[in-house]
Amino acid sequence: MTQQQPWQWDEPTWRGHVGRVRAGRPLRPASWPGGARVAVALSFDSDHETPALRDGEVLPGKLSQGEYGARVGVPRILRLLERFGAPSTFFVPAVSALLHDGEVKSYVDAGHEVALHGWIHERNTHLPAAAERDLAFRAADTLERLTGTRPVGIRTPSWDFSDHSLQIIRELGLTYDSSLMADDDCYEILADGEPTGVVELPVEWIRDDMPYFMMDRFGSLRPYTPPRGVLSIWRDEFDVALAEGGIFQLTLHPHCIGHRSRISVLTELLEHIAAQRGRVWFATHAQIVDHVLNGKDLPR
Numbered sequence: 001m002t003q004q005q006p007w008q009w010d011e012p013t014w015r016g017h018v019g020r021v022r023a024g025r026p027l028r029p030a031s032w033p034g035g036a037r038v039a040v041a042l043s044f045d046s047d048h049e050t051p052a053l054r055d056g057e058v059l060p061g062k063l064s065q066g067e068y069g070a071r072v073g074v075p076r077i078l079r080l081l082e083r084f085g086a087p088s089t090f091f092v093p094a095v096s097a098l099l100h101d102g103e104v105k106s107y108v109d110a111g112h113e114v115a116l117h118g119w120i121h122e123r124n125t126h127l128p129a130a131a132e133r134d135l136a137f138r139a140a141d142t143l144e145r146l147t148g149t150r151p152v153g154i155r156t157p158s159w160d161f162s163d164h165s166l167q168i169i170r171e172l173g174l175t176y177d178s179s180l181m182a183d184d185d186c187y188e189i190l191a192d193g194e195p196t197g198v199v200e201l202p203v204e205w206i207r208d209d210m211p212y213f214m215m216d217r218f219g220s221l222r223p224y225t226p227p228r229g230v231l232s233i234w235r236d237e238f239d240v241a242l243a244e245g246g247i248f249q250l251t252l253h254p255h256c257i258g259h260r261s262r263i264s265v266l267t268e269l270l271e272h273i274a275a276q277r278g279r280v281w282f283a284t285h286a287q288i289v290d291h292v293l294n295g296k297d298l299p300r
């Protein structure tokens with residue numbers, strides 16, 4: 001039998017595809033802790049060398065670009081987060097954590113969360129289910145050994161969510177995922193229409209540094225948005241989140257945002273956010289998910 005083209009699918013087929021993994025019950029709290037008007041969820045994906053290694057790139061040039069993230073980006077970011085008193089989440093591939101001795105421990109010691117981001121930044125949709133599962137469990141064991149705490153959340157590498165990812169997340173017993181994009185606020189993930197109990201804290205490429213700044217020497221990919229243009233996009237994202245009483249979530253990469261002209265932009269953004277004083281709650285992804293599930297709602 002020849003495979004049907006999408007235009008030939010009957011209604012149960014296209015409904016079935018859409019329904020495999022879907023946004024369920026919205027989890028927007030009536031209020032944030034301390035009477036804050038907005039929750040700020042900063043995240044840093046400490047990929048460092050792993051995307052290059054994943055692609056079999058083993059020559060020094062590309063690897064040194066990743067190494068910059070650990071040597072220069074991470075210390076700059078940790079100083080900045082300390083200045084603003086901003087607990088954040090670091091999603092770390094296990095190989096990256098193993099390459100940089102003590103790094104994940106330094107995150108935890110500074111009050112940040114460490115969460116799953118694959119083994120070697122693998123592309124889940126290219127893997128058989130058994131391999132994806134094995135790498136995810138090895139990564140969880142590795143981060144637990146290095147930090148002393150079992151991770152409760154995951155961001156699939158490159159937000160590459162396979163047909164098996166949700167099942168593996170459930171087998172791992174994780175509380176939340178942060179790789180999908182169906183809302184600005186948290187929601188419960190449905191699997192084939194059934195509630196899973198897994199919370200999504202959504203991401204978006206708009207609030208990720210890589211699409212704005214990435215370049216490819218031998219391809220045609222060049223950054224086209226100046227850092228201060230990116231600042232104005234993120235500031236607008238924050239201002240509307242504040243007006244709506246929602247979440248402002250950012251996905252940043254130490255080897256990308258850690259450079260001088262870009263950390264300046266992140267600094268200005270945090271100054272803009274911190275100027276709201278008592279109206280802002282800086283929290284890790286796990287703390288936000290815990291609040292939307294269990295928090296006592298305070299009157300606004």
Ligand SMILES: [Zn+2]
Pocket residue numbers: 045047117121157158
């Ligand atoms: Zn990553």
